[in-house]
Amino acid sequence: MNSSVIVFPGSNCDRDVATALTNLQFKNKMVWHKDSELPKSDLIVIPGGFSYGDYLRSGAIAAKSNILKEVIKAANSGCLVLGICNGFQILIETGLLQGALLRNKSLKFVSKDINLKIINNENKFCKNYKKNSVISLNIAHNEGNYFTQKDHLKELEDNNLIPFKYCDIEGSINESSNPNGSLNNIAGILNNNKNILGMMPHPERMVNNLISNSNGIELFTSILS
Amino acid sequence: MKITKEIIDLHGLKSEEYSKIKLLMNREPNYLELGIFSAMWNEHCSYKSSKIHLKKLPIKNKNVIQGPGENAGVIDIGDGDAIVFKIESHNHPSFIEPYQGSATGVGGILRDVFTMGARPIALLNSIHFGDPSNKKTKNLLNGVVSGIGGYGNCIGIPTVAGETKFNSTYNENILVNAMAVGLANKKKIFYSKAKGINKPVVYVGSKTGRDGIHGASMASAEFDENSEDKKPTVQVGDPFTEKLLMEACLELMKKDSIISIQDMGAAGLTSSSVEMAYKGGLGIELDLDKIPCREENMSPYEMMLSESQERMLIILEDGKENEARQIFKKWDLDFVVIGKTTDTKNLSLKFKNEVVASIPIEALSSKAPLYDRKWVKKKLDKKKINIKEHKKIKFDKAFFELISSPNHSNKKWVTEQYDQMVMGDTIERSGADAAIVKIHQKDKAIAITVDSSANYCKSHPLSGGKQIVCESWRNLVSVGAKPIAITNCLNFGNPENPEIMGQFAENILGIKEACEFLDYPVVSGNVSFYNGTNNNNIYPTPVIGGVGLIKNLNKTQNHKFKKIDSQIMIIGKTFGHLGQSAFINELYDIHDGMPPEINLLNEKNNGEMILKLIESENINSVHDISSGGIILALAEMSISSQIGIKIQKPKKMSNIFEYFFGEDQGRYLIEVDKNNLPKVERKLKENDIYFENIGITQKEYFELDKDLKIKVKELYELNNRWYNKFNGLNN
Numbered sequence: 001m002n003s004s005v006i007v008f009p010g011s012n013c014d015r016d017v018a019t020a021l022t023n024l025q026f027k028n029k030m031v032w033h034k035d036s037e038l039p040k041s042d043l044i045v046i047p048g049g050f051s052y053g054d055y056l057r058s059g060a061i062a063a064k065s066n067i068l069k070e071v072i073k074a075a076n077s078g079c080l081v082l083g084i085c086n087g088f089q090i091l092i093e094t095g096l097l098q099g100a101l102l103r104n105k106s107l108k109f110v111s112k113d114i115n116l117k118i119i120n121n122e123n124k125f126c127k128n129y130k131k132n133s134v135i136s137l138n139i140a141h142n143e144g145n146y147f148t149q150k151d152h153l154k155e156l157e158d159n160n161l162i163p164f165k166y167c168d169i170e171g172s173i174n175e176s177s178n179p180n181g182s183l184n185n186i187a188g189i190l191n192n193n194k195n196i197l198g199m200m201p202h203p204e205r206m207v208n209n210l211i212s213n214s215n216g217i218e219l220f221t222s223i224l225s
Numbered sequence: 226m227k228i229t230k231e232i233i234d235l236h237g238l239k240s241e242e243y244s245k246i247k248l249l250m251n252r253e254p255n256y257l258e259l260g261i262f263s264a265m266w267n268e269h270c271s272y273k274s275s276k277i278h279l280k281k282l283p284i285k286n287k288n289v290i291q292g293p294g295e296n297a298g299v300i301d302i303g304d305g306d307a308i309v310f311k312i313e314s315h316n317h318p319s320f321i322e323p324y325q326g327s328a329t330g331v332g333g334i335l336r337d338v339f340t341m342g343a344r345p346i347a348l349l350n351s352i353h354f355g356d357p358s359n360k361k362t363k364n365l366l367n368g369v370v371s372g373i374g375g376y377g378n379c380i381g382i383p384t385v386a387g388e389t390k391f392n393s394t395y396n397e398n399i400l401v402n403a404m405a406v407g408l409a410n411k412k413k414i415f416y417s418k419a420k421g422i423n424k425p426v427v428y429v430g431s432k433t434g435r436d437g438i439h440g441a442s443m444a445s446a447e448f449d450e451n452s453e454d455k456k457p458t459v460q461v462g463d464p465f466t467e468k469l470l471m472e473a474c475l476e477l478m479k480k481d482s483i484i485s486i487q488d489m490g491a492a493g494l495t496s497s498s499v500e501m502a503y504k505g506g507l508g509i510e511l512d513l514d515k516i517p518c519r520e521e522n523m524s525p526y527e528m529m530l531s532e533s534q535e536r537m538l539i540i541l542e543d544g545k546e547n548e549a550r551q552i553f554k555k556w557d558l559d560f561v562v563i564g565k566t567t568d569t570k571n572l573s574l575k576f577k578n579e580v581v582a583s584i585p586i587e588a589l590s591s592k593a594p595l596y597d598r599k600w601v602k603k604k605l606d607k608k609k610i611n612i613k614e615h616k617k618i619k620f621d622k623a624f625f626e627l628i629s630s631p632n633h634s635n636k637k638w639v640t641e642q643y644d645q646m647v648m649g650d651t652i653e654r655s656g657a658d659a660a661i662v663k664i665h666q667k668d669k670a671i672a673i674t675v676d677s678s679a680n681y682c683k684s685h686p687l688s689g690g691k692q693i694v695c696e697s698w699r700n701l702v703s704v705g706a707k708p709i710a711i712t713n714c715l716n717f718g719n720p721e722n723p724e725i726m727g728q729f730a731e732n733i734l735g736i737k738e739a740c741e742f743l744d745y746p747v748v749s750g751n752v753s754f755y756n757g758t759n760n761n762n763i764y765p766t767p768v769i770g771g772v773g774l775i776k777n778l779n780k781t782q783n784h785k786f787k788k789i790d791s792q793i794m795i796i797g798k799t800f801g802h803l804g805q806s807a808f809i810n811e812l813y814d815i816h817d818g819m820p821p822e823i824n825l826l827n828e829k830n831n832g833e834m835i836l837k838l839i840e841s842e843n844i845n846s847v848h849d850i851s852s853g854g855i856i857l858a859l860a861e862m863s864i865s866s867q868i869g870i871k872i873q874k875p876k877k878m879s880n881i882f883e884y885f886f887g888e889d890q891g892r893y894l895i896e897v898d899k900n901n902l903p904k905v906e907r908k909l910k911e912n913d914i915y916f917e918n919i920g921i922t923q924k925e926y927f928e929l930d931k932d933l934k935i936k937v938k939e940l941y942e943l944n945n946r947w948y949n950k951f952n953g954l955n956n
Contacts, residue, residue, distance in 0.1 A: 009465070009468070009469055009556065009557065010379070010465050010468055010469075012379075012380065012381020012468065012647055013381070013647060015648070015649075016647065016648060016649040019649060019665075019666070020649075048647075049381060050378075050379040050381075050464070050465060050468075052465070053379065053463070053464070053465025053466075054379070054465075055465070108371070108642055109371070109374050109375070109378055109642050109643075109644075110641055110642070111378070111641055111642070111643060111644045111645060111646070112637075112641045138646045140378065140644040140646065140647065202646070204649065205646045205647075205649055207649075208649075210652070210663075210778055210779075211649070211650065211651070211652050211663060212646070212651075212652075
């Protein structure tokens with residue numbers, strides 16, 4: 001499977017996700033933001049980081065870059081797109097995903113391992129996870145507090161477009177297991193076609209038991225299978 | 226402009242220093258030249274008070290590739306890999322402007338590391354604040370922590386370990402020390418020494434602004450009531466530009482175009498150009514009209530003394546300008562040839578077709594003043610502490626109070642503001658005895674720790690110097706790493722005061738003795754004097770950053786209990802020394818007395834034994850015993866694993882407080898499977914290692930005879946409460 005990782009000035013999880021993809025047998029290419037052509041890709045990853053230094057608003061400048069025009073085209077024709085952390089913020093800024101990522105409720109950067117409950121696994125990114133299982137991934141962001149309007153929230157819930165929610169170790173979804181104030185503990189969302197996933201947690205950081213855990217692997221193997 | 230006495234004073238130069246300038250120049254300097262001398266001759270850049278003492282430190286072992294004197298130290302970790310690391314202070318700027326001061330401290334130390342050809346892989350910090358009840362503390366803590374996080378998180382280097390401490394000695398002078406660690410190819414290390422004549426001198430990175438002018442001079446004077454007016458001398462950081470600069474430099478370093486490279490840190494363009502020329506025995510000529518400026522009408526004086534961040538100076542091989550320019554263009558950074566190397570051994574500055582400054586390079590470097598300042602030995606307070614003479618307190622109450630005190634509280638509030646996992650190689654993070662960072666795509670790792678113990682150093686500078694090196698060594702050993710070398714950040718008061726100079730001199734001797742004995746040399750470092758306000762000097766606070774190697778990733782250890790019903794042992798002898806301990810200090814407010822003694826032989830034997838036990842996989846967890854003694858160390862093991870303990874007081878123990886809160890050195894706690902116990906005991910006996918069995922791990926409860934019983938969950942909450950309360954948070 002061919003994957004492309006988009007690199008902006010200020011991206012800083014590009015190498016991490018490329019390492020994870022390559023170790024899991026993706027044929028991966030790095031794509032510079034000034035490029036105007038995408039290599040043939042089955043998966044496009046927009047990695048975490050501080051594209052353009054988070055100036056103006058996280059993800060806002062990257063959303064207007066050369067290569068994003070191509071990413072939008074590919075996404076609209078069904079290519080799988082995964083936006084992690086800053087990548088999620090960029091996808092929101094392009095309009096490929098709806099809603100907003102507000103400043104964390106604590107008004108502080110938050111980085112820690114959190115628990116996620118698999119709410120919906122009937123999509124290409126999560127099918128290797130068991131529904132309602134609890135996994136642990138790492139988060140690291142300033143603006144991860146997801147918000148959207150009532151009718152869109154209903155649409156997300158009704159159409160199974162919320163793959164994960166923050167929860168505690170037993171799987172309860174409550175305020176104390178919400179690390180950033182996100183609406184209904186939402187940690188990631190899909191578009192209506194379920195080919196675009198934006199998520200704040202970093203699956204690429206959890207792919208090796210020797211380092212942390214390997215709960216992120218299934219996300220990538222789901223895409224592969 | 227005529228140079229008056231007032232101008233000389235403003236530049237922080239003494240009248241005898243000014244006379245020396247005239248002698249070296251053979252004439253009066255002009256205003257620009259005086260500014261340059263002031264920038265190069267201040268304490269921060271010249272090390273004029275510390276140099277003769279620093280020379281005593283051991284700087285070599287078989288792993289050292291580069292010792293002190295370069296941008297950072299370099300050690301060999303095998304397989305063609307080298308680790309580049311250094312620690313540096315940013316105390317004064319952080320007190321004046323906590324966010325930018327600490328952020329640029331991180332930025333500066335990162336540049337020191339990638340300048341040498343290394344990709345930074347970890348950041349650490351040691352931050353010291355005043356008493357929590359001091360009205361400035363909260364704001365400073367908040368600002369510094371967000372500044373450190375803001376820079377590191379954005380550039381994408383994990384902040385993997387550190388320490389945050391409170392003591393009223395820092396009320397008016399906080400400490401912010403940042404350490405960076407990078408990974409390089411052993412054959413591609415870059416140095417600052419210039420070579421060859423007529424080589425292009427290139428300016429890259431951000432434009433020069435008026436920020437940070439005379440920052441290094443500010444860092445070389447004590448604070449007074451007007452210090453907060455110095456805000457304009459604090460630099461402003463831009464981690465985004467630094468990220469671009471780092472990527473561009475590392476990309477250029479893959480080619481063979483760089484002769485030498487130096488970051489513009491303290492004293493900016495002045496110190497970087499002088500240092501490169503001096504090391505190469507050359508001269509340098511700069512055309513100041515070419516300097517990329519952020520503001521209009523900047524004078525040569527401002528350009529030469531600005532400490533604007535994220536800038537580098539590079540000397541290129543002939544004909545490589547275009548190749549290099551393309552790389553910097555790709556990253557949208559300035560790239561300008563601003564001068565050339567010469568054979569004149571002179572710093573020559575041109576502006577609007579006129580020579581505006583001409584100074585012999587040696588006058589700015591090797592001929593800078595060097596002082597053997599007067600110092601006196603510390604008078605030791607040998608009074609013994611007898612706990613029975615003081616107010617009675619219940620053991621469990623004392624323990625609960627200590628574990629929920631500011632200095633012993635869980636630092637999650639701090640460390641969760643730092644991205645600890647970016648780069649995907651962090652194995653052990655903050656909270657562990659040492660952080661473990663994997664070498665990317667290889668089956669080995671380094672362990673890193675940063676430590677200080679100002680209370681010990683204040684009461685006994687010599688012994689404190691030894692202790693802090695030992696503690697660093699012990700922390701690396703506890704995770705299964707072979708300690709290799711250290712970097713030190715020596716934070717002291719005013720060196721013109723013989724007592725302070727005495728603290729420094731004796732402390733260096735202590736560090737030297739321990740480093741030599743443990744074969745743990747100093748490869749880089751930084752001295753920060755004049756930490757104090759209006760003659761109130763801070764406690765002597767040397768901070769040690771240690772690096773060790775883990776050859777086999779399957780043989781690391783940590784301090785988390787692994788199983789119920791395994792044996793808990795103490796390695797090393799417990800005498801019950803309470804002088805300068807956290808217990809006596811925080812609960813009884815007693816600050817005199819001697820710190821625990823250091824026995825280097827026991828330290829080494831016990832540590833080497835721990836390494837063998839980890840290697841043979843006979844133990845489940847290890848934790849070194851430090852501040853707060855045995856009971857605090859046990860609590861940390863329980864809290865991090867949610868496994869309880871059931872321990873007994875030893876029969877021979879004289880006093881429960883002395884035994885469990887005493888801070889005798891060279892000790893570890895280990896958890897051993899009952900099956901392995903005979904084997905481990907035999908090994909310890911064969912090697913004459915002193916040990917005691919004190920109990921077992923159990924579910925749920927943290928329990929010591931009838932003196933203490935609490936659920937681990939509740940202990941966790943006690944340990945977590947303070948920071949959130951202090952910062953007005955509920956959860």
